[in-house]
Amino acid sequence: MAEHSFKYIIVGGGVSAGYAAREFVNQGVKPGELAIISKEAVAPYERPALSKAYLFPESPARLPGFHTCVGSGGERLLPEWYSEKGVQLHLSTEIVKADLAAKSLTSAKGETFKYQTLVIATGSTVIRLTDFGVEGADAKNIFYLREVDDADKLYEAIKGKKNAKAVVVGGGYIGLELSAVLRLNNIDVTMVYPEPWCMPRLFTAEIAAFYEGYYANKGVTIIKGTVATGFTSNSDGEVKEVKLKDGRVLEADIVVVGVGGRPQISLFKGQVEEEKGGIKTDSFFKTNVSNVYAVGDVATFPLKLYNEVRRVEHVDHARKSA
Numbered sequence: 001m002a003e004h005s006f007k008y009i010i011v012g013g014g015v016s017a018g019y020a021a022r023e024f025v026n027q028g029v030k031p032g033e034l035a036i037i038s039k040e041a042v043a044p045y046e047r048p049a050l051s052k053a054y055l056f057p058e059s060p061a062r063l064p065g066f067h068t069c070v071g072s073g074g075e076r077l078l079p080e081w082y083s084e085k086g087v088q089l090h091l092s093t094e095i096v097k098a099d100l101a102a103k104s105l106t107s108a109k110g111e112t113f114k115y116q117t118l119v120i121a122t123g124s125t126v127i128r129l130t131d132f133g134v135e136g137a138d139a140k141n142i143f144y145l146r147e148v149d150d151a152d153k154l155y156e157a158i159k160g161k162k163n164a165k166a167v168v169v170g171g172g173y174i175g176l177e178l179s180a181v182l183r184l185n186n187i188d189v190t191m192v193y194p195e196p197w198c199m200p201r202l203f204t205a206e207i208a209a210f211y212e213g214y215y216a217n218k219g220v221t222i223i224k225g226t227v228a229t230g231f232t233s234n235s236d237g238e239v240k241e242v243k244l245k246d247g248r249v250l251e252a253d254i255v256v257v258g259v260g261g262r263p264q265i266s267l268f269k270g271q272v273e274e275e276k277g278g279i280k281t282d283s284f285f286k287t288n289v290s291n292v293y294a295v296g297d298v299a300t301f302p303l304k305l306y307n308e309v310r311r312v313e314h315v316d317h318a319r320k321s322a
Helices: 015-026 047-051 079-085 148-162 173-184 205-217 315-321
Strands: 002-009 036-037 088-090 095-099 104-107 114-122 125-126 165-169 189-195 221-224 228-233 239-244 249-250 254-259 261-263 276-280 292-294 299-303 308-311
Touching: 002 015, 002 088, 015 036, 015 079, 015 315, 047 148, 047 173, 079 088, 148 254, 165 173, 165 249, 173 189, 173 205, 173 254, 205 221, 239 254
Parallel strands: 002 036, 002 114, 036 088, 114 292, 165 189, 165 254, 189 221, 276 299
Antiparallel strands: 095 104, 104 114, 125 261, 228 239, 239 249, 299 308
16 A cells, blocks of 8 residues: 655644644745645634534535634635645545554555654544433434534534424533524524533633523523433434433434533554643643644643643634644
């Protein structure tokens, strides 16, 4: 099988990859020295658009409109930009093995990628209810949102269901944003989460009460202090009911789950030092392995503001660490 060799490789094709590529070019990387390897089929894009403008009922956002780096007011890096700058994009390419000692990556198709310096920007994967064996969680029309493909499927479901009822499982960023955009699409929305208020890691009770009141005024029903424990389906295999731990049963044509993510670091297990669920780095995002860096969701790094090491899942961090 084919073997490729680069001075620099970024593994992962999310927000961090696009911003890192721009910085490499700004720092004078030569054509042919840098490659991005991504299992997605499209060049890096601003992921937050997926839970907002991508699902708008009128004039929804579509690629190439939100490729990086427009999210921070920068140049939009179209696929042509990469070829013009001599940055190789290996899309629809999933890395299944990483050998950091040999400085080698292997794809699902058997291709080998050799590097001198590696930037790990693999991001997070969504936590699925099927991971916990939740009854009926594999029904049709239960959606998760991480990539363009996910957003396309959800968009089609929204357009295909008139007078629909949606249940949003989770009260964090994704839950709040998707509840809002579903209401914009004139869908009846119920949001369910186990915490005493929304966004508990960020909001005080008073701030949360303001947002919960605002959402209620927009027609969102909020159920707190309980979780989804099962789903029932119709004869077509599509979800029709959500069973809650408190005994309530909610009608649902669409379910969207946003209960968090897990950093994608399994490729590097046992090869890099880990801390707090991520890859431990110094303040320059360098790991304990020579010439290996980690940026974005996967990096656990020293945060001077709080005088501790943290892992941060936020788009601003994805951009700036890159």
